[in-house]
Amino acid sequence: MNLLKTLASISSMTLLSRLTGLLRESLFARAFGASAFTDAFIIAFRIPNLLRRLFAEGAFSQAFVPILSEYKSKEGEASVKTLVDHVATALIWATVLTSVVGIVATPLLMYLLAGDIAQTPGALDASIWMTRLMFPYIVCMSFVALAGGILNTWRQFKIPAFSPVLLNLSFIFAALVLVEYFETPIYAMAVAVVIGGLLQVGIQIPALMKIGMLPRIGFNPVKPLRDPGVRRILGKMAPALFAVSAAQISLLINTGIASRLGAGSVSALTYADRLMEFPIAMLGVALGTILLPSLSKASTEGDSAEYSALLDWGLRLTFVLALPAAVGMAAMATPVIAVVFHYGAFSGEAVGAAARPLIAYCVGLIGLILVKSLIPAFYARQDVSTPVRIAVGVLVATQLMNVAFVWGLGLGVAGLALSIGVGACINAAVLYFFLRRRAIFAPKPGWGMFFVKVCLALLAMGALGVYAEGRFDWIAMQATPWLRAGAMFAIIAACAASYFAVLIALGFRLHHFRRVSA
Incomplete structure (x- = not known):
């Protein structure tokens, strides 16, 4: 299997997903802007979405795929x-139970997370109703994660x-369309989550049938627990809940903090997060899926x-593509926010509010993407304890930094x-340290010169981006949206061309990154 070609294929699908995602966010921003009801939906969706990432895409996938591959x-x-059937039965019944408990406990969860939105009449009640409606979404996404793990193991990406x-x-x-049929328009988005979850389940079934791995869900949730394979997966999954999803737990805590920084703060953080997910998914998630x-x-x-060679290939590709994404996103934060969101109810002030956390995210983009490649390096060896210990320390450090950045330095949402x-x-950095210390990973020669060349290309690209971005008033160009979008894409294209031109001049070639895996 040509890994670079497969990466390009997955990234193209991910690009389609992110482009439709940006369209969805643009329409959402146009319809609802940054308000207490917008914050109510975001908070309501974040709880089942966090559980999806914890149970489905996070700990479960990392524990399931290595054992399934074995x-x-x-x-x-x-x-x-038999393993697939038993795992499916245990997973579905566990998420059904979680959904029931979550629906009952929703008022308490909203009391803890809603913050200032309770001051807007009806917003708290809306968040409770939407959370309860969307909780079963985790059942759908657990099945989708199971199907994805099976299909990826069969190299069906x-x-x-x-x-x-x-x-x-x-x-x-x-x-x-649906928004016109609800007295409280934001409710339409909660209904969309449920419909979207069911559609994602439906598309997996024919693919699983084709390879003969469509799971049968049993009615006895206890029987699968007697399967040694299921017990091994659960043993790996329990501590991995924290290791893989530490950033998501921090994000949930950050949502609670942001909800107390004024109306629209949760929305500003979320709009920035949505844009940052674009390069993370295009490269980090795609690489982790392949690796x-x-x-x-x-x-x-x-x-x-x-x-070791696979990991070296993944890390080099990450630096070549993630660093320019971070520099470019930081330089173009205001135009990107303006082009994607600055319509209808989304004001010019909201553009600036969302641009600041987006720039702040860019500082750590390389880390956010590297983690997607480095954690699978441990889970592929069925080593759960190391990422867990690191994640606990990082979560504590992140919350200490929240205190320092948000209140100590006065950075607010950007902090x-x-x-x-x-x-x-x-x-x-700590994951990499342990890979080297234990002699699990031996990097190939040439990393020093590799970084020098990449940094020279970044300097050229960054200088061009900062200069070109400052030539336009992106807020005032709201009246000419196509011209604004054209100017933004032209600058991005010029920056990308300058970056790769410098790399080519310094000796980089596409065939250097080709990799074949059996």
Whole structure:
């Protein structure tokens, strides 16, 4: 399998997902702006969304894929199918129970997280209603994560990468059509979450049937717990809940803090977060998706050279693509926010409010992406304890930085974003330290000159971006949106061209990043 080609394929699907995601966010911003009811939906969605990332895309995927890969390599097809059936049964029943408990406990959760939105009549009640409606979303997404882990192990990457597009399309339909049918318009977005979850489940089923791995969900939730494979997965998953999702837990805490920094603060942080997810998904998530099955296979077969070479390839590609994304996003924060969101109810003041945390996020973008590649390096070896210990320390450090940045330096919402980014950089640095200390990873020669060349290209690109961005009044150009968008894309294209031109002049070639994995 050509890893670079596969990465490009997954990234293209992810690009489609993120483009439809930006359209969804643009329509959402146009319809609702930054208000207490917008904050109410964001807080309501963040709880089931956090649980999705904890249970489904986070700890479960990292624990499930290495063990499934081991079964696929060493056990027969019947044993693999039995494992899949038992895991599916345990996962679905666990998330159903979590949903029921969450629905009952929603008023208490909103009391803890809602903050200042309770001062707006009806906003707190809206957040409670929407949270309860959206809690079952985690059941759908748990099945989607299970399906994605199976399909990725069988090297079927496209369907899992495409499925988030369906949620975005559901949001777009709600913002354009359903919103007209609700007395409280924001409720349409909560309905869209449920519809999007069901659509994502539906698209996985034919793909699973094709490879003969469509799971059968049993009615006895206790029986799967007797399966040694399920117990191993649960044993790896329990501590991994914290390790993989430390940044998400910090984000939830940050939401609670932001809700107390004034109306619209949660929205500003979320709009910045949405844009930052674009490069994280395009590179970090896509790389992690490819690397985990390949690293697991190399680890199972005891091929340490292949394991190390795969990780070296992933890290070099990350630096080549993530660093310019961070510099470019920071330089173009205001035009990007303006082009994507500055319409309708989204004011010029809201542009500035969202641009500040976006710039702060850029400081730690490289860490946020590196973690996506480095944590799978441990989970591929079924090492859970190391990332857990690191994550606990990073979570504590992040909250201490919140105090320093938000109140000590007076950075407000931008300080929350900065603490997440710096915390991710610390996390990545410590993960890398342990990989080297334990002789798990041996980098190939040439990293010093590699960094020198990348930094020279970044200087050229950054200087061009800062200069060109300052030539336009992006807020005043609201009346000519197509001209504004054209100017932004022209600057981005020029920056990208300058970056890669310098790299090519310094000796970089595409074939240097080609990698084939069995």
